[in-house]
Amino acid sequence: MEPVLKARNLVKRYGRVVAMDHADFELYPGEILAVIGDNGAGKSTLIKALSGAVSPDEGDIWLEGQKIHFSSPIDARNAGIETVYQTLAMSPALSITDNMFMGRELRKPGFRGKILRQLDRRRMEEVAREKLSELGLLTIQNINQAVETLSGGQRQGVAVARAAAFGSKVVIMDEPTAALGVKESRRVLELIKDVRSRGLPIVLISHNMPHVFEVADRIHIHRLGKRAAVIKPDDFSMSDAVAIMTGAMDPPEGMAA
């Protein structure tokens, strides 16, 4: 099967520090691929390279077989890769609708949209409401309330809904459950599964092993700036994964890079 997103030999140096050392990466259609790794293993750099926030010094990235080169997150978005950042990248004082459509607002048809450049609020609100209810986020009463009045889980939900609504090829999620409580984490994990069930492949970066083992189809283990192994959660235990991640155990034969 052809990977949706593929990277080969990515290298990124920051001064004398090598953050990525010939890293490879593959994401297949319809799967949840978890990326795990110790602090400083270079998984954020890898993800930033894939989402356009960092341009690698060497190496190539292919999206659906086409070689791509992103110089900003906007390029990646236009190519169909949506990222849910750990910081969520939302403007707290603006409404849910405003945030969902930030940078891709809909304008009214005809004179009012073309000449007066008026926004089509009603249509944006409709779409936002539809997308939120698709993911079971109807507990939010008012689509126009400011994001800062939402709880942490609800904010995360809105960010996931935004990515799912506009990501046409790949959704990348950076630590989506890190700042959340037990119940809210659960909701976000369900959201992630919902997004997959609609056919979108997901890259999930997480430190939380139980979450990773619960939702991931494959686990990409990053160590010392490169891919140490790719394992299936059914074949290995969490402690094996941690052992590979920290170098206490050699990567299994045939699974390595």
Added chain:
Amino acid sequence: MASNDRATRGPTEYESAASTSPSAVAEFDQHHQTLVHKIQHALHQTPSLVPLIVLMVSILIFGILLGSKFFSPFALTLILQQVQIIGIVAAAQSIVILTAGIDLSVGAIMVLSSVVMGQFTFRYGLPPEIAVICGLICGTLCGYINGFLVAVVKLPPFIVTLGMWQIILATNFLYSANETIRSQEISELAPFLQFFGNKVNIGGAIFTYGVIFMVVLVIVLAYCLRQTAWGRHVYAVGDDPEAAQLSGVQVKRTLISVYMLSGLICAFAGWALIGRIGSVSPTSGQLANIESITAVVIGGISLFGGRGSVLGTLFGALIVGVFTLGLRLLGADAQWTYLLIGLLIIAAVAVDQWIRKVSV
């Protein structure tokens, strides 16, 4: 298999627990909705409500104290005429402050633009229409330099505009050779420069074109900020520039456009200034930057960016005008005006901080 079983059962239990709790949370919320909370939420939604109420109350109080001396169409429109310049400049200041910046050079840009308009007409003999366009371009260019230094070179707006304030003001004095163009000369040879001084009289209420321009400008800006993508981006950039960048806003372009627009509006203020004082004077408008910031702050726009509305700024400017005229008609020392305005500034910022706590 057993572990798989547990993994699938665990989440379903979580789910059932999650489905019952949200309604309880909502009830809990309702229970604590006191009147104060409701006011806080209303202000959070429409931040220009505070200055509007203050404006209404102050008009009412001065109206009661002074009677028809204050409550006449003439006096009320006189306030509008007195605040027109500051109102226009404060509109420019508003959009800059919405991006969490500040523009200390607004007054200097205004004066330089008016001097360019005057000198281009009288020194080089250009038609006044062309000279006005040159002045507007001059203001926009000053704004562009501010925007470039803030957005691309990434210097703090305070420092950039503090420097530009001095640079533009010095340029203004050097270029004009400190020379005033007299009102008579302008009205004889180039009345177009005094365009904004023209008056419309509706039953004792006198509206200058400058006043009308100020009101139209605020309405247009309010529309742009509320109803266009550009406006939403201005708020997003002021709120959190990094988040805006990641969610696809062209932060640099937005910032530069804001400073350029601010410069252009200041140039219009310079044109209106000629209409207001009649002459072109390089020494006028020295306090415009401080007074515009005052109007913006009293108008409820947050100095931390991303919150407030330009309508509030208009109300803020009018509040200052009402206090100034009202206290003068009462025969009070002018210092009382400054004292009260100082109090208002501090109260406005305190209210802003309180509104921000709505989410906590």
